[in-house]
Amino acid sequence: MLSMTTLAVAQEQNGLVGPGLNESVFSKSVQGMKKSTGYFDLWLSNDQAKVFLAVKELNKPFLLVTSLPYGLGSNDVGLDRGQVGTSKLVHFEKHGKRLFLVQENTRFVADSHNPDERASVREAFSGAVLWSADIIASEGSLFLIDFSSFLVADRHGVVDSLSRSRQGNYVVDEKRSAVLTQNAKNFPDNTELEALLTFSGLGEGQFVRQVAIDQKSLRMHQHVSLVRLPEGYTARPYHPGSGGIDSDRMDFATPLAESITVQWQLRHRLEKLDPTAAVSGVKKPIVYYLDRGAPEPVRTALMEGASWWGTAFEKAGFKDAYRVELLPEGVDPMDIRYNTIMWVHRATRGWSYGNAVSDPRTGEIIKGAVTLGSQRVRQDILIAESLLAPYGKTTSEEKKRAAEQMALARLRQLAAHEVGHTLGIAHNFAPSRQGNGSVMDYPHPIVKLNAQGEPELNTAYGVGVGPWDEFVIQHLYSNFPGQNETLALANLRAKAKASGLQYVADSDSRAPGAAHPNGLLWDFGADSLQTYDQLMQVRQRALSRFSTAVLPPQRQLGELEARLVPLYLLHRYQIEGVARLIAGAEYEYGLAQDANEGRVTAGAKPVAAATQRQALQKIADSLRAEQLALPQNVLDILTPQSEGYSRTPEYFSGKMNVIFDALSAVEAGSAQSCQFLFDPSRINRLSWQHARDIQQLGVSELLQQVFERTWKRSSVPSNVVAGEAVQLASNWVVLDAVLNLIDSGRLHPQVQAEVRANVADLAQWLQKNPSKGSISHSRRQAADLILSYLREPTSVKLRGLPLIPPGAPI
Structure with missing residues (x-):
């Protein structure tokens, strides 16, 4: 327990007391609590599980960011360990004897020197009062509040996520929730707090039942970061042809002839020690930290893949500006100061993510947070083993190693891809036309037949970032001392286009009816028609030699069908590439100025008629029995599930009870083309x-x-x-x-x-x-x-x- 004298000295040293302060009010309020000095000074009580917070300045904005140190474990619900929320610009206001935590509406602003103009927009669009509390003690501009109730409420949106995924209605059980005072950390520019939350509900949802030990009582941890706003950052306008990710808002102070929507490029702060030098060291490098929970050989593969970006920064003129390290022991990965690569476990395979916490005013990235699903690598090994069939009467160690190496190569690419998002880079689904053109594409394993007519995976995935990635890093991060930045960036884009680089974004690539013939997920090869034929040859060969040799010896026979599915549908993404040629059209992204000055061609150019007819013939042939029928060797060995095992969504949906339903496979194959x-x-x-x-x-x-x-x-x-x-x-x-x-x-x-x-x-x-x-x-x-x-x-x-x-x- 702090003595009265010790407490007073501590308060005075940290600017918490001054002439005339009633020390007894503070002393009585924080008696027995441990003080933590930092961005927001704290008093912590382990016995009472309480956090008192000292607010030094009212109406001064700061960032509020939530994250999940503990997750749910369900890919379908999406509440993963290490998940970060969006940043909120907030401030404290005093009304009567209470402090209100208010979120500012950053979507609508007036970037004007006129305070009345700024106020007119602020008053036009609703902000939000997130929370309020009684003032425990005050003196001048200093206010002490109990922040505990804020921390034990659902600030991350867990309840909403459970509801959206149809898992039922949950609420926070306050009696089974508590502030984790032992996890509080304080630094000059950020305060880190954490709470254990128990979510109570009926527990009837399918996904919750799949992962929770008690579906009616879900234990989660919620982390809250209070972050000082960064200053002195120069925002870069977003350009639609840059391949970057934008942060947008409506600015009512823009000139009438300009767009009211203002877009900034998301990017980290990266400053050269010598801004005038073509190549220079940096004031503060971008460092990513890998989750210590990643096992070998996964850990090494992730470190290697994530590190690929270092070469792109070097080529952009930044020396030793980017690196990847193992997270130091004892460091909290939720700490806003650390860019993290988390190895996350879920009950089923699912997507990986790269999220960036940014300053909503400028687009400056505060924290990069990568989530890598651990089950995906097992799917890669499954596909490789299905193609190579290494488990015959004499197990082929060479083929087993080849399967593992393909999966690790995919992990390297995946780590680079998701880190790329957290550097401010969007998907680009066109570079697969140039082989390893970009890690920001979705790569299909490049499979071919060797001289013996067997599937080969030695070069399934590329190594290193591609030319598109190097261009985007230059466009996002390069500085141009003594030059017109807008013109320099335009010249950079023109140079990239002249070298054959093309950009097709997410919005033009995912829909079944998408038009751009090069905006394809999971494809490979410069020509969709040729690659389709190549992949169909591999598929036919792999199906003709499909046997129990595709299955590891300790797996039950019912899993043969799980190995058959990716082989039978091996062409699923290439058939989409073929379909994209039908009524397809190429186009570019850019500004009117780009078109007027000849850097971009306006309009959409249809795919040639002859190419469309070739594509139609191939896709129509994919609906014929010759391509859809399974060979006898496959039909003869497919076995029902053993006792203790069950079918999953990874299997074909059968209508023949436990016996393999070949017609359901045929229907799935036909539907793949028809959709x-x-x-x-x-x-x-x-x-x-x-x-x-x-x-x-x-x-x-x-x-x-x-x-x-x-x-x-x-x-x-x-x-x-x-x-x-x-x-x-x-x-x-x-x-x-x-x-x-x-x-x-x-x-x-x-x-x-x-x-x-x-x-x-x-x-x-x-x-x-x-x-x-x-x-x-x-x-x-x-x-x-x-x-x-x-x-x-x-x-x-x-x-x-x-x-x-x-x-x-x-």
Whole structure:
């Protein structure tokens, strides 16, 4: 316990007392508590689990950031260990005998010298009162408050995350929650606090039940960082062709002819010791710290991959400006001062993330926080083992090592990718056209057949950052002393374009009906058509030699199907690349000035007609039995799950009880092609491009080609196992996809009319050509379904496309 004299001296040394301060009020309030001096001075009581906080300045903004030292462990809910929240600009206000913690609305501002103009915007848009507390003691501008109730409330949004993922309604149980005073840390520019929170609910959600030991009582830890606002940082305007990530706000003080939306580039502060030198050391390097929980050989792979960015900074003129280290023992990774790479465990495989905590005023990155899901590497090994089949009668140690090395190579690339986001870099899905063009693309393993006709993975993934990554680092971080920065950056972009670099962002790459032919996730190769053929050859070879040798000896036989899925759907991303050529169009990002000065070409250039027709032929052929049927060697060994094991979403959705359902696999394979081919936006574009240029592929030609290769085909070769049944399964997926296209409500009326006319023609053909046996049954029923739907759509319940086992992330 502090004596009265000791406490008074301590308060005076830290600026907490002055002439006339009533020492007895403070003394009585903090009696028996331990003082911690820092950005916000604290008094801590382990016995009472309380934190008292001294507020020295009212109405002075600072940053509030939350994070989760302990997570839920569910990929589907997304509350991961090490997850950081967004930064909030907050300040304390005094009203009566209470202090209010107020969040400022940083989305709407007036960057003006006129205080009335600034106030007019502040008054127009609502801020938020996050919390309030009674003032325990005060003197002048100094106020003491009990901050404990703030810390034991849900500040990170755990309740909202559980609700959004349909896990039920949870609340914080205050009696089973507590401030962890022993975890409080204080530094000159940041105060770090933590609490144990217990979330109480019914526990009926699927994902919560999958991971929690008691679904009705979820223990989480919440970390809160109070951070001094950084000063002296020079913000860089965001450019849409830079490959960077922006921080935007509406600025009502911009000139009338300029955009009211102002965008700043997210980036770390990086200052040269000699700003005029082409190459210079830096005042403070960017350092990332790797989670000590990452095991070997994972740890080394992550360190190596994350370190690749050092070469890009060197080429941009920053010497020893970036490095990766193992987190020092005893350091709290939630401390806002540390950029972290966390190795995070979940019950299932899932996405990894790179998040940046930034100053909402300027876009300056305060903390980079990388989350790497630990299960992904096991999926990579599974894919590699399925291709290499190393577990035969004589186990191939060489192939086992090759599988592990492929997985570690993927981890290196993954670490570099997610760190890239926290450096301020967006996805770019075009560089795969240039091989290892960028770690910010999503890479598919480059698989090829060796001289013996066996799959080879020696160069599955690239090494190091690519030329696009080096360009983006220059664009984000380089300084240009004595030059016009805007012009220097424009010249940098022009140089990148001249070297063949292209940028296609997230928003133009993920949708099934996306248009840009180069904005592709998980593809590889300069030509989608050629790479598709290459991958289909690998797929055919791997399926033809599929055996129990793909499965490690201690795994139960039911897992063979889990190994089959990624092989059977090996072409899933390349078929999307093929579909993207149909009604595809290339375009660039830029400003009007870029187009006026010839650095960017305005408009969208359609893919050549001949290329579109080649793509259509390949995707139509992917719906034929020859490509969809499984070979006999696969069908003969697939075994139901053993007792104590169960099927997961990684398997095909079967309708034959425990026996492997080959037709469900065929339907999934067909749906993979149909979801891209019959996307409404693609069909609308197809109609429009044909209207503008009659030589281009049109809607009727596409439908006729697909129907000719599926419903109208005369026979299936006898060497295709169960060929007739396989083709019929695919035919029905095609018809369901086309009917859903009509029913989507997303087609222009004239386009819908054209699709309906082609489907009506198909119904007439099916009636006139009934064939025999099971084919005749399907043709008659298909014709009846079509005609019933066209007469009265509401009288028919359409089937959705079959479920496809997840592929991403890989």
